[in-house]
Amino acid sequence: MKTLSASPPLARALAERNYNDATPVQTAVLAADAVGRDLLVSAQTGSGKTVAYGLAIAHDLLGDAERLPRASAPLALIVAPTRELALQVHRELEWLYKHAGARVVSCVGGMDPQREKRELEAGAHIVVGTPGRLCDHIRRKRLDVSELKAVVLDEADEMLDLGFREDMEFILKTTPDTRRTLLFSATLPRTIVNMAKQYQEDAFRVEVTAGEGGHADIEYRAIRIAPGDIEHAVVNVLRFFESPTAIVFCNTRNAVNHLQAALLERGFSVVALSGELTQNERTKALQSLRDGRARVCVATDVAARGIDLPNLGLVVHADLPNDPEVLQHRSGRTGRAGKKGVSVMLVIPARKRRAELLLNLAGIEAVWGTSPTVEEIRALDQQRMLQDALFGEATTEDDLVLAHALLAERSAEDIAAALARLYRSRLPAPEDILDPGQGGRSRDERGPRENRNARRDGPDSRGDERAPRSKPARGGMTEGSVWFRAAIGRNKNAEARWLLPMICRRGGIGKGDIGAIRIFDASTEFEISANAADEFAQKIKRPDKEDNIRIEALPNGPQGDAQSAKREKPDYKGKNNGKPAYQGKPSHDDRPARDSKPRFEGKPRYEGKATYEGKSSYERKPPYEGKSGLHTESRREDTFRTESAPARSKKPKHGKGPDQRSWPEVGERGSFKKPEFAKKPKKKKSRN
Known part of the structure; x- marks a missing residue:
């Protein structure tokens, strides 16, 4: 690798990894003007930033020595926003400093803090961790930062977006003033620039644009789809490109779970990454992608931050990212280390303007088109089958014996057809997708008359075709x-x-x-x-x-x-659907006028008595039995009776009721004898 001041042990490690040429960001941080100075670096993901700052701090850690001294207090501190990125940096620095004898320790959330404590007590040259866990170890006096010579903030813009500003400032304030500060960020917003002015001195600024950095090897495509064909489009895109490893981005956890279930149902080997998973589950999912047991990863933005997967050649944006920076971070998962990659955006008609704005702000030119069709995928399957590595393997004696047996029983055409069916059975079936066509165009692309009459002139607006x-x-x-x-x-x-x-x-x-x-x-x-x-x-x-x-x-x-049809309303054609308002009854015009018919026929309203003879919506109550006269009054004001009734004997004023024999004997009218009750003997009070 062509470097300006790389230490010999690091140069040997790079040669073993076949690093023959330095990337632009690696060349910039090793320039003569950047040696020994604070660095403010803006470079896209996948541009070799980890190796870049690993080389940049080598002189601070090693000096002119070939190997590092015995590990005690850390000499360098690397801060990363997520667990996956921190663990990835840990692996990169381990092989880079292998020949220098460096001991690299990781401190990330979700891991056992007691184990990390024991590793820190045993000594470390480089510590890599997430902001929260590092601050916790510093406050508990487990992490000694007094001997630090370099502090690296990797993807500082992402740490600010995730709310780690206070943790970052705490780390920078507690570390020695003589340290060297290297700040790496995909973008340089105003907050990053202000932080650099506050915590860096005479920083050397490096900016690597997308055309010069790692995104030059990414092909961007935008696919127009109907709103209901997102899942089908993801299936066809995965089948069309057939990347060994692919990642599909969604904006929410629910969308991740739903899409993972849909892809599993169609036969894909897929894992999911979201914030609801434990660290152990995330590690297992990533390991299955690295060893080839899974091919597709469905993830959210935060969960996929810092993921570095081998042979990741395809990134699919099932949901559009929220801003251009997220688009670049997502797409930066592919096209790394000089390899080619494809980034595909699925765009429904309502989001076309937003997609164009994201691409313009990110400075990306995408090729617009439609989703791969079933015919295109089948044609590619035929080519891939003919080029399959199975045909290039050496033929054994057992293979020849079985081949002769098959040819003796079946024709060559039948055997080839069976082989084709067997090959297709391992592949998920492609989906038929509707071309958005007229319905897929945005409102601005349609004319004003077309917009205005879209519903009125449609076939579903006519009663005979609805x-x-x-x-x-x-x-x-x-x-x-x-x-x-x-x-x-x-x-x-x-x-x-x-x-x-x-x-x-x-x-x-x-x-x-x-x-x-x-x-x-x-x-x-x-x-x-x-x-x-x-x-x-x-x-x-x-x-x-x-x-x-x-x-x-x-x-x-x-x-x-x-x-x-029984549950549906009638499909009217104009007024009354061409039929009279009442079927089987006289229409409104044939009925007599309201005043021409008497209100009550056959009986006068009152028949000599002041008694209402009409219908009542309630039952009349029995008359009140208290006086010789009978007077009842109903709930209607015009309903009453004034009749004479036979006199009834009065009830006695005292007693329990006429049906019981405890009433006193009645003598003359209005008088009665008082019943005599036996007196109970009084109880004597006890003196005690």
């Missing part, structure tokens, strides 16, 4: 058409986005030959153009092994689902 409780997936046929019915509906989660490819495959027709699609509870009706209807009817008669869905023609046109 399906109950479902909108047609495609417009009606301008010419003649024939209707067909498929024996699947909403009860089995039927959706137009996968019904359309299935219809095309079963009937051997194109998407342009399919008109309206109406999805009911138990069935789906769709129309086929008259030119393709005969051929379609012949092909659907053959059984299909993949879906086994019965399709039949409807000679009388669309019929609908009887069960669904």
Whole structure:
């Protein structure tokens, strides 16, 4: 490796790793003007920053010596924002300082602090850790920073975004003033510049642009997709590029879990990385990616920070990043160490402007296009099969014996077809994806009249072409058409986005030959153009092994689902749907006027008595039995009676009731004898 002042032990380690040429950031930090000075470096991820500051602090740690002295108090402190990045830096510095005899210790969150304490007590030359855990060890007097000669803040902008500003300032304040401070950041916002002015002296500033750094080997692509085809687009992109290792970024944990389940269901070997995982689970997931047991990683931005995976050739943005810096950090996971990589953005029509703005702010030129189709993926599968390493292996005697036995029983064509089926069975099936087309264009791309009449002129706005409780997936046929019915509906989660490819495959027709699609509870009706209807009817008669869905023609046109129709409102055509307001009853014009009919027929309202004879919504209460006269009053003001009633004997004023025999005997009217009660003897009070 061509370096200006690399120590001999580090040069040997670089030669063993086949580092033949220095990257621009490595050359800049080893320049004569940068030796012994504080550094403020702006470089993208994947540009070789770890090796760069490892070489930059070598003179501070080693001087002119070949090996480091016995480990005691640390000489260098590396601060990283995440656990994965800190562990990655730990591995890089271990092999870089292997011949110098350096002891590198990591202190990160999620690990056993007691184990880290024992390792620090045993001595270390370089300590790598996350801000929170390092501050904890410093406050507990476990980490001695009095002998530090260099402090490196790796990805300082990310640490500020994650809320580690106070921890960073605490570390810089507690370390010696004579230390050398190296600040590395992908971007240099104002907060980073102000921190550099406060904690650095006469810093040497290095800026490596994306064209000069690690992002020059990344190919950016933007794919236009329909809003409901994000999962299908991820599947086709992974199948099209066939990278040994790929990472798919989502913005939330729920999106990560959902996409991981979808990819597992389709046959991908996939792991997930999110903030809800423990450190042990994260380590196992990353290890499965490194040893090849898993091929795809679905992760959030924070969880994937600092991930360095071998052979990572593809980055997919299932959700658009929030800002240009995040876009660069995501894409920087690929295209590292001189290798080529691809960064694919999935853009729905509503997010097209935002995607263009992100690319412009990041200074990236992306190639716009559509998602890979099934035909393109199948063509690539054929090429990959012919170039498979299996055909290049040496043939053994056992292989020849089995080959002759197969040729004796089967023809060469049958054996080749079986081999092709076996090869395809190991691969996840590609998905049929709708071209966004007219529906995929943004509002600004459509004309004002097109926007204004998009709903009014659509086929689902006309009563004769609107399906109950479902909108047609495609417009009606301008010419003649024939209707067909498929024996699947909403009860089995039927959706137009996968019904359309299935219809095309079963009937051997194109998407342009399919008109309206109406999805009911138990069935789906769709129309086929008259030119393709005969051929379609012949092909659907053959059984299909993949879906086994019965399709039949409807000679009388669309019929609908009887069960669904019962629950639907009538499909009106204009006023009253062309029918009278009341079926089987006289219309409003035929009924007599309101005043021409008497209110009560046959009986006058009052019949000599002041008693209301109409209907009442309640039962009358029995009359009050208290006086010789009977007077009742109902809840209506005009309902009352004034009649005479036979006199009734009065109830005695005392007693329990007429049905009991404890009443006193009644003598003359109004008098009675008082009953005599036996007196109870009084209890004598006790003197005690």
